[in-house]
Amino acid sequence: MSRGVARAGIFAASIAAAFVLFRILPVAEYTGRFLGQVDALGAWGPVLLGAVYVVATVAMVPGTILTVGAGFVFGVTVGTVTVSIASTLGATLAFVIGRTFARAWVQKIAAGNPRFGAVDRAVKDSGFKIVLLTRLSPIFPFNVLNYLFSLTSVSLRDYVVASWIGMLPGTVMYVYFGTAVKSLADVVSGNVEGGSAQKVLLGVGLVVTVAVTVYVTRVARRAIREHVDDESPDGRPASPATESTR
Numbered sequence: 321m322s323r324g325v326a327r328a329g330i331f332a333a334s335i336a337a338a339f340v341l342f343r344i345l346p347v348a349e350y351t352g353r354f355l356g357q358v359d360a361l362g363a364w365g366p367v368l369l370g371a372v373y374v375v376a377t378v379a380m381v382p383g384t385i386l387t388v389g390a391g392f393v394f395g396v397t398v399g400t401v402t403v404s405i406a407s408t409l410g411a412t413l414a415f416v417i418g419r420t421f422a423r424a425w426v427q428k429i430a431a432g433n434p435r436f437g438a439v440d441r442a443v444k445d446s447g448f449k450i451v452l453l454t455r456l457s458p459i460f461p462f463n464v465l466n467y468l469f470s471l472t473s474v475s476l477r478d479y480v481v482a483s484w485i486g487m488l489p490g491t492v493m494y495v496y497f498g499t500a501v502k503s504l505a506d507v508v509s510g511n512v513e514g515g516s517a518q519k520v521l522l523g524v525g526l527v528v529t530v531a532v533t534v535y536v537t538r539v540a541r542r543a544i545r546e547h548v549d550d551e552s553p554d555g556r557p558a559s560p561a562t563e564s565t566r
Contacts, residue, residue: 351385351386351389354372354389355369355389355392355393358389358393359393365393365394366390366394366398366401366402369386369389369390369393369402369406370402370403370405370406370409371406372386373386373402373403373406373407373410374406374409374410374413375410376410377406377407377409377410377411377413377414377463377466378410378413378414378417380414380463380464380466380467381463382463383403383407383410384494386403387399387403387407387491387494387495387498388494388495388497388498388501389498390402390403390495390498391494391495391496391497391498391499391500391501391502392498392499392501392502393498393502395499395502396492396495396496396499399495399498399499400488400491400492400495403491403494403495404484404487404488404491407487407491408480408483408484408487410466411462411466411480411483411487412476412479412480412483414463414466414467414470415466415467415469415470415476415479415480416470416476417467417470418466418467418468418469418470418471419470419471422467423470423471426467426468426470426471427471429464429467429468430468430471436468436471439454439460439468439472440471440472443469443472443473443474444472444473447472447473447474447475447478447479447482448474448478448481448482449482450474451469451474451478451479451482451483451486452482452485452486453486454486455482455483455485455486455487456486456489456490462487
């Protein structure tokens with residue numbers, strides 16, 4: 321028991337240190353330099369970015385900048401594949417860590433999250449569906465969910481597959497955004513490879529991607545309310561008074 325607590329403490333301290341560094345260091349500048357190095361590596365670039373993404377996910381550092389950066393450096397296809405694989409691997413590693421030596425630490429996080437009990441009960445009935453819906457909905461934070469789901473009864477297989485599918489729409493949107501930014505930068509600098517028609521097509525694609533992502537998010541949010549929000553913290557259906565406060 322003491323070893324488990326010690327390991328959980330070390331792990332919690334590591335994550336806290338990562339957060340502090342992320343806040344006080346010039347992250348934007350470092351990220352720009354890093355993406356420049358990634359771009360210079362050629363075929364090994366996606367490997368490096370993916371490895372850093374996995375570490376960032378385990379350390380609960382937001383990966384939005386890296387996702388957009390992947391689109392900027394690699395384009396839509398390679399960027400999406402890179403981030404999709406890396407985010408799934410990172411989420412899986414965090415899940416496994418949460419079920420092993422960091423379990424005590426994750427239980428403390430769950431104890432302070434009033435919605436976790438309802439999610440846990442919903443997972444018992446339909447684990448794959450709940451993981452999928454929560455991944456599609458921005459209501460639930462990605463990095464925290466990676467660890468909280470480790471306390472539920474969902475199987476590793478269902479967790480991995482549902483997470484991968486559920487994270488795809490958001491991944492495509494942010495990667496596409498990064499590619500659009502790169503395209504705009506090329507126009508400003510006069511480097512307009514592919515012509516204006518390609519730029520217009522890219523812009524239309526971005527709008528469509530955002531629209532589809534927003535629609536899917538809304539659908540997922542409604543479904544989540546049916547499975548999770550309809551229950552009060554003690555497991556009973558929410559009262560009309562509770563419903564009116566939302």
